Amino acid sequence: MHIVAVGGSDAGISAALRAREVDPGTEVTVVAADAYPNFSICGIPYYVSGEVTHWRNLAHRTSADLEATGMRLRLDTTARHIDVSGHKLLVTGPDGTEELIGYDQLVIGTGAVPVRPPIAGLSELGPADGVHLLHSMDDTFAIMRTLEEDNPASAVIVGAGYIGLEMADALSVRGLAVTQIEQLPEVLPTVSTSLGALVHAELEDRGVNVLTGTAVKAISRAGNGEPARLRVDAVTADGQEVTRHASMVLVVTGVRPETALAAGAGASLGAGRAITVDRAMRTGIPDVYAAGDCVITHHRLLGETYLPLGTTAHKQGRVAGENAAGGRREFAGSLGTQVVKIFDHAAARTGLRHHEAVQAGYTPLTVASEADDHKAYYPGSHRIAMRWIGDRDTGLLLGVQLFGHKHAEIAKRIDIAATAIYNGMTIDAISDLDLSYTPPLGSPWDAIQAGAQAWMRQVPIS
Amino acid sequence: MHIVAVGGSDAGISAALRAREVDPGTEVTVVAADAYPNFSICGIPYYVSGEVTHWRNLAHRTSADLEATGMRLRLDTTARHIDVSGHKLLVTGPDGTEELIGYDQLVIGTGAVPVRPPIAGLSELGPADGVHLLHSMDDTFAIMRTLEEDNPASAVIVGAGYIGLEMADALSVRGLAVTQIEQLPEVLPTVSTSLGALVHAELEDRGVNVLTGTAVKAISRAGNGEPARLRVDAVTADGQEVTRHASMVLVVTGVRPETALAAGAGASLGAGRAITVDRAMRTGIPDVYAAGDCVITHHRLLGETYLPLGTTAHKQGRVAGENAAGGRREFAGSLGTQVVKIFDHAAARTGLRHHEAVQAGYTPLTVASEADDHKAYYPGSHRIAMRWIGDRDTGLLLGVQLFGHKHAEIAKRIDIAATAIYNGMTIDAISDLDLSYTPPLGSPWDAIQAGAQAWMRQVPIS
Structure with missing residues (x-):
């Protein structure tokens, strides 16, 4: 069994790692177009800022780490064409020579490329x-x-x-x-x-x-x-x-999926003109999977969309790798959970925004509220601004957004909400969660529960 | 309708607040044995340390705040006896005079008292x-x-x-x-x-x-x-x-429930010799509820136990208050979620320890692991030590324990686990959660998912 993963970023490497993990007898090759496999693209701003002192530190794992798992790396090697019936991948190596690599199962993780907005002069300047x-x-x-x-x-x-x-x-x-x-x-x-x-x-x-x-x-x-x-x-x-x-x-105005390799092999394109895949990350082409920023995103509340995120690429790649190695796993779906640090603050979201909830057929109510990250009598407390989006008819939690100091546990608080939405909880039930409390790190009703209770006060008690 | 809550701490005040919230037409009286209603007992160490500069700051709400919600406070007033058939509460006021307070519904929140361990000299010294x-x-x-x-x-x-x-x-x-x-x-x-x-x-x-x-x-x-x-x-x-x-x-060797008032009225005692209540916080005595540190704890995985915590008292009090005002809510159960700050670190737990899981009839496996709180290439990362406890037979997540720096979002990470256990998730499904990521605040697979994956590597893939 030989699994070939195309792409050295999150999806391709995750697929390769998972295939080796679930079946150490599987031969795995990663074909990467550049010399930087498994680099943390999300970390680039912190290298540019100087907070990360060397670009090599951005590697999630070094090439040696990757090879130690038993995978083979083909760097500076570009995948050109898939011979579907022959189970061969045509590549161009670092010296420009073409080569055919045979595969039993192929995982496409070609990622995305930056959008070039229609700005005059952009194509002439560099x-x-x-x-x-x-x-x-x-x-x-x-x-x-x-x-x-x-x-x-x-x-x-x-x-x-x-x-x-x-x-x-x-x-x-x-x-x-x-x-x-x-x-x-x-x-x-x-x-x-x-x-x-x-x-x-x-x-x-x-x-x-x-x-x-x-x-x-x-x-x-x-x-x-x-x-x-x-x-x-x-x-x-x-x-x-x-x-x-x-x-x-x-x-920096967004990305679009890089689909040429897959489309050339007959893959169909869906939302966002990304590669259509099922939840097992199958493209429909025999023995060809795809994952990451090049594929459509199954969203747990929206259905098929295009929402490229590193976390999603890791998960999809892991599913593709497990299935390529003979497993039966499905991608459970995205909630679009994201967090970003801006100077000393963090903003985070999970689930749907108000207008997305309307589009998805819900009757959303969005309620703004604020709460302390921990008891205000203990030094260093910060206010957290919240937006809670729920369905008026069912009380279902649809989305949460948070903004506050970077030490206000914004990231993991949004993850509590993401875990609740994943499990289909109502906003009322959030008050039933047994969350932790000590005055320096929380409140008897956590900010997350205060936000839920603020939402509930805007709807009649049934 | 007149609701009387006995106890000025978490349970009694939560009951009174909730009763006023769900039915502003309800008359509510709180009978408190001391002059410090709604004080944050959990905050006392931070007043002793000097980090909280005045003891008054420990009040969750001032007496004026509480009275502004429409409740009546009877401070320095001790509840002595319940006349069940007459629907009257005998109290001793600040000046020592006895008085009967009529009620339609009574909520007992008498709390707990410190255990006096059998140490020679302890009763003589003060x-x-x-x-x-x-x-x-x-x-x-x-x-x-x-x-x-x-x-x-x-x-x-x-x-x-x-x-x-x-x-x-x-x-x-x-x-x-x-x-x-x-x-x-x-x-x-x-x-x-x-x-x-x-x-x-x-x-x-x-x-x-x-x-x-x-x-x-x-x-x-x-x-x-x-x-x-x-x-x-x-x-x-x-x-x-x-x-x-x-x-x-x-x-400081623990507490025992203060049950004299309820037992004197015929309430039965259960786990930990605490007042037996059902999930609606009913004692079985007509029109008498009880909540907080004086009652047994319904635990979602253990059944009836005694596990007094401020968070639980808030929830139980809220349920009792809502039901006393004519509602129909049930306490959803505790998971024993707790966090404590010790100098610059925090330790947290939720769910069952290994031996508790054995006692509850599971076949637990406990796996120790470590992960970074955020990408190590970004300054200020900390290791989180984890213990994951799951059931070998079903893969069910039973418990998680975390230890790490107080800025490692330990408290809210344990809450992700608590939310997962609340929803009956398997450890395998933790990898399906769409958690947030940015290098300064997390990893593509959050520490919580890394811990789940470490556990999964110790059990055969089914």
Whole structure:
């Protein structure tokens, strides 16, 4: 039995690790297009900020660690074509020569590539000009060259999703003056606008110039006499023109699935034009699985969607690897659980936003509330801002969003909510959970239960 | 409708608040034996340590807050007797006069009193000698008088449960040399001995002299020439005599339910000689509910037991209050979830220990593991020591214990496990949970999932 995983990031490596774990007799090869297998892409902002001191530290495991599990790594090797009936994968190796690798089971984990938004000048300008996309280690090295060689005083970040916010934090920590431009009405569009406004305020408190509802139209080299080498022209929702200058520009406006290899072999595409897979991560092509940012996402409340996240890629890859090795596991589904640190604060969400709940056929009620992370009489307590989304008709918990200090256990509190939603709990039942309490670390009714009770007070007791 | 709650602590106040909330037309009276209604008994160690600067700050709500909800407070008023058929409560007021208070529904929340272990000299010595129990605000004031007037240099703490550990922390913070003596083989007996050993090491690292497996036999006034005013004589498990001297002694070896009022009215006693109640918190006496530290605890995995905790008292009181006001709610049951801060660390548990699982008829397997609280490449990461207890036959998650730095989100991670156990999850399914991730606050597989996977590796894949 020979399992080949295409992709050296979360999904491919997770598949390879799991296949070796469940059947140590299985031969496993990972084909990775770059030289950085199992790198933590989510950690890049902290390398850029200087908090992670060497890029090699971003590896979840070294190549030696991976090979010690018994897998074979084929680095700088690009998968070109799948011969489905012949069970062969055509690859181009580091020296450009083509080779056919036979497989019994194939796992495609080709991931995603950055979206290139329709901004004039973006295709003409590049890293040498201080204009960057960010998705890979090579992109990271290019950014670091700009930072270290050009010593830029300022940056414009186009996009205010997770990576955009983390990079605003990172570049501010490095001392750059940062302007963040977001087309949508508020930053961090994966949470409610009113919660995003708290993130917005945190950015401004830390000196980031935030322009929301503002679409970037053009990036160009600045002329003589302009205050920095790059010029960014944008337009606000009400049609006002805005210009910013900066020494570097970072465009981080999302990703799209990389599906060419799978589509070339006949895989069908679904939500977000990602590879269609079933819950066993089967593509429908005989003996070909796919996982990670290149595939559709089964969401426990929304059905099929496209919601690429590292955690999901790990889980899907593990399922694909287990099944490729003869197992019978299914991906249990995503809840879109996410957390992001922005300076000294954290924002987190799980489940559905209000409008998503409407789209999914629920009758949602969203209730805003606040609670202390621990008893306020004990030093160092912080307020947590919450949004609770539940179904008026059934009382079902649909979504929770939290914002507060990074030491307010925001991340693990959202995980309590994620565990509750996973199990189909009602908001009323949250008060029945036996959660821990000591004054320095919580309250007799945890913040999570205070939020649930605030929601319940807005609906009649049945 | 007039509801009377006996007890001004968690259960009684929760009942009164909930009754007013669900039916604002209900008249509610709280009869409290002292002048400190709704005080946070769990916060006392942080007042003793000086971290809470005034004892009034320990109030969850002030008397004015409570009265603003529409309840009536009868402070310094002791409930003596229940006239069940007459629906009257006999009380003694602050000036010693007796009075009958009529009720339609009664909620008994008389709480618990400290156990007085059979130690020679304990009944003869008291606060004036520097010998203290600790359960009430009056006990707290007595301890503070000893600390402030006698300025003791050293303390012996008898008992190493939650309160004993918190007081070792608190008195060390105040600069006292602390000796902690525990009769059982390890400190913090509510977790596995091997995890308790980590707490033990933390205590010793912070200068606490810890004697385990050591029973205190006598406390006495020291003679001339002895190094401090009090002498504590103890004996180790293997029969060796041990003597310690200290300026003060604190005896914190647990509590027993205060049941005289209920038993006098005909209530039956169950586990731990606590008041028997059903899940609606009914005592069986017509129109009399009971809740909190004075009643048996319905445990979701163990059935009826006695496990007094503030969180449980809040929940039971809320159920009793809702039902007394005409509702139909049931206490969903405890999982014994607890967390304690010891200096810069936290220890937490939920569910069953190994031996409890055996007693409950399971075939438990306990697996020890460790994981990082967040990606180690990001500064400030901490290791979390874990114990996972599951049933070999069914894979059911039965219990989790965690120990790590107080910033390692130990408290809310144990709550993820508590939420999983509440919902009857298997350990395998923990890997299916969609938990949050960002490198400064977690890992792609959270520590909780790493612990579950370590457990799974010890059982054959079915």
